[in-house]
Amino acid sequence: MTAEALKKLKTAESEKISHIDYFNIAISVDCVIFGFEKKELRVLLIKSDLEEFADKWSLLGDLVKIDEDLDSAPYRVLRQRTGLEDVFLQQVGSFGAINRHPSGRVITTAYYSLINIRNHKLKITDNEVHWHSLKNLKDLAFDHKQIIEVCLQRLRIQIMDEPVIFNLLPEKFSLRELQDLYQAILGIKLDRRNFRKKIALKKWLDELDEMEDDVPHRPGKLYKVKTGLKKNALVEIAGKTK
Amino acid sequence: MTAEALKKLKTAESEKISHIDYFNIAISVDCVIFGFEKKELRVLLIKSDLEEFADKWSLLGDLVKIDEDLDSAPYRVLRQRTGLEDVFLQQVGSFGAINRHPSGRVITTAYYSLINIRNHKLKITDNEVHWHSLKNLKDLAFDHKQIIEVCLQRLRIQIMDEPVIFNLLPEKFSLRELQDLYQAILGIKLDRRNFRKKIALKKWLDELDEMEDDVPHRPGKLYKVKTGLKKNALVEIAGKTK
């Protein structure tokens, strides 16, 4: 940043006036929370209560507080709005088109989160919060559809090399469930034998001595993530491994 | 964003008071400008003229203006500070630790840029601006060292699949130059025969009927990027292909 810009910044701070020139851009975070249910990838949305977006759905977000790190804000949002703690979160990008927000200039930083819908029953049962299938998404508020799209792209890339996908599954799962999940995320069908071979190659999983017991067909073996394997990405965008 | 937060936002806007609660986070952009010279990857830095960082180097950056898109700001910064136009720029991530800026709360969005040092002679010869080798980088202002590190990681991934690397080279170049550049970015040596095979496979280049004429050894063939091939990444982080 230039010295000139900084001087103005300091002046504005010390005099507590004229903030309009340098502080009238608000910054928010928005969370793209993915879940997996009934063989579909879903995203958690909230009914927008903003007039301009009456009846449209939007991401969970909030303004960043003056005394919190940017990367901490989405954790707070998730905790406050859904009761979710200890979730996988990763910064994806920032969106700041001039007119993206009807009420003023707001730049938002988007994060994506992966949670297991069954484990993390929403504790704060705000009945305006719902899981939506990624198909047929429409009428989203702001630029939230675009944000979801970018997060989905990131997710698709990340599941190929890093064991983040297991954040979407229960502790024990079958290879079929895992394959269904990959297929839902990638939007393509995978060959079953090749898929199993590839997963075996990655050495992420331990085979259990248990079988599925809730399926209307021959049950498959259950697996769990290897003890000690972090289900987070190895490198966070901000360089900080949680 | 919640309705509650938005109401506060609107109140703050209409009354033009109390901005301190919602608008006292400033937002900036910082550019990590990579160049290639003498077989080394370099980054363009400016002497920080901020007291707290006397004699330290920093990235080129500026506060985002109220009437410019976030993604437009780094183009402006480059134009104003170096005279560079029409360069490759890509958003990498946002950095917002509470205390990252000594003068106040500033969240910054980092972009990386690839330019050809020779073609783009810095038009604004601000003698505080210099190219630095990526080795021996130290004493950078703010969190700029970390930002550069994250941008470098992004660059390393991106050059494997997308033809962005050619932004760093002149129009005509030899395969040796290209290999030297890959090696400088990746920090490893590559096998020459395998490298050439791999590049050929990508079909990014056209072979010219010209040879190098400025080397103290047997000259190699010159190549150029295939006509029509965009040297940008296929997908920008914000989903917008420039």
Added chain:
DNA sequence: TAGGAATTGTGTACAAATTACACGACTGCG
């Protein structure tokens, strides 16, 4: 002008990963 230094241009053998593809066995259910 001959020899040395540096680099060009080229191919093959082996290992590893990717893809396409089929069948018998098991379980629940009607």
Added chain:
DNA sequence: CGCAGTCGTGTAATTTGTACACAATTCCTA
């Protein structure tokens, strides 16, 4: 008891990755 749905498994063909060597060209210098 038979059908529907899924499990568990292997091989052959192809593509990709890796390791590795030698003769030819050009410049430079002694």
